[in-house]
Amino acid sequence: MKGFPDLPPIWLVLFLVLNWAMASAVPGFYVGPFTTGLSWGFIGLGLAVIGWSAFWFWKRKTTIEPHHMPEKLINEGPFRLSRNPIYLAMVIILMGAIFGRGQPINLILLPVFVVVLSMRFVIPEEVSLKKAFGATAEEYFAKTRRWI
Numbered sequence: 001m002k003g004f005p006d007l008p009p010i011w012l013v014l015f016l017v018l019n020w021a022m023a024s025a026v027p028g029f030y031v032g033p034f035t036t037g038l039s040w041g042f043i044g045l046g047l048a049v050i051g052w053s054a055f056w057f058w059k060r061k062t063t064i065e066p067h068h069m070p071e072k073l074i075n076e077g078p079f080r081l082s083r084n085p086i087y088l089a090m091v092i093i094l095m096g097a098i099f100g101r102g103q104p105i106n107l108i109l110l111p112v113f114v115v116v117l118s119m120r121f122v123i124p125e126e127v128s129l130k131k132a133f134g135a136t137a138e139e140y141f142a143k144t145r146r147w148i
Contacts (some may be wrong), residue, residue, distance in 0.1 A: 007041050012090045023101035031102040042096025049089035066121045073133045087117045
């Protein structure tokens, strides 16, 4: 995919479009007020976690962009709970969008999205962190889960 902007939000948008297309092709379940509220709740939670995580990148004055060499290891805020809170938040947003469309078969998109994020971003970022921070990164990895 030469020339494709390889950024996690682009992948999220692609999966959101795929969710919409799949749900539009096959009739789903009635989405009532509870499901709609649940959907928006997950989307709001995901956006809040992204904002909280982005704040820590800003506070520590390091890059948020994947595929760049990290300047600092962030292990505060949401990074105490997950090594990848932004990617986890994107999965939560996709889950909310799937609930909002009322098509349970689209739940298959969640593990596929996790694999895409892991292969394209999480694993390469962990390699970069190990190169940049050595034993400190290894210690962080040992005490903090990759996802949740």
